[in-house]
Each structure stands twice: as structure tokens, then as C-alpha cells.
Amino acid sequence: MAKILIVDDAEFLRVRISKMLGGGNEIIEADNGARAVERYKDAHPDLVLMDITMPEMDGLTALKEIRAFDPKARVIMLTALGQESVVLEAVKSGARDFIVKPFERERVLNAINKILG
Numbered sequence: 001m002a003k004i005l006i007v008d009d010a011e012f013l014r015v016r017i018s019k020m021l022g023g024g025n026e027i028i029e030a031d032n033g034a035r036a037v038e039r040y041k042d043a044h045p046d047l048v049l050m051d052i053t054m055p056e057m058d059g060l061t062a063l064k065e066i067r068a069f070d071p072k073a074r075v076i077m078l079t080a081l082g083q084e085s086v087v088l089e090a091v092k093s094g095a096r097d098f099i100v101k102p103f104e105r106e107r108v109l110n111a112i113n114k115i116l117g
């Protein structure tokens with residue numbers, strides 16, 4: 001069982017991803033980058049799925065803060081088409097993978113399994 005932090009300002013996306021992952025994992029949610037950083041520090045999840053465009057603090061900033069707190073943090077970015085430059089910076093900042101929306105269940109599970117083993 002893995003502890004997975006799902007970060008997206010769209011609730012329906014958090015719900016959809018949570019359903020994709022099934023009941024075998026502990027799911028934590030955050031709806032912006034600032035809350036994601038807080039939740040990460042509290043809960044030490046095994047993996048983070050992080051949206052980029054969010055109010056208060058965007059996903060790229062949150063990624064950098066989380067990686068500064070825990071250099072081993074495993075973060076997968078959830079991106080949209082047209083965000084290539086942000087994706088590149090995210091990878092340079094330590095993101096392990098990125099998933100382009102809209103995504104299929106299989107793509108999400110493959111990305112997670114590749115990282116969690």
C-alpha cells in the first residue's frame with residue numbers, strides 16, 4: 001500500500017484519479033500548491049501527482065518547495081498541452097515524470113508503478 005498525494009484545483013480530477021488508483025492505496029488530497037507543501041510535510045507521502053496551474057501556489061513552485069524539504073520526493077506532474085516549457089523546468093527541478101491531460105487510467109498506473117516499483 002502506497003500513500004499518494006493528489007494535487008489539483010479541480011475536484012473532479014482528484015476524484016477521478018483517486019478512483020483510477022483503486023482502494024489499495026492511502027489517498028491524500030490538496031487543492032493548491034501551498035496546501036500540497038503542507039500535506040507533504042505532515043504526511044510524507046510515497047508519491048505526489050501534481051497539477052501545474054492552480055491558485056495561490058502553482059505546481060512548479062510547490063514541486064520546488066517539496067524537493068527543497070525532501071530531495072528524495074517523488075513527484076509526477078499533471079500537465080496540459082502547451083505547457084512544454086514548464087514541463088522542462090519541472091523535470092530540471094526533479095519531477096520524475098509527467099502525464100498530459102486528458103489521461104487514461106493505464107497511463108497513470110504505468111507512471112506510478114514505474115516509480116513505486
Ligand SMILES: [Mg+2]
Pocket residue numbers: 008009010051052053054
Ligand atoms: Mg489546474
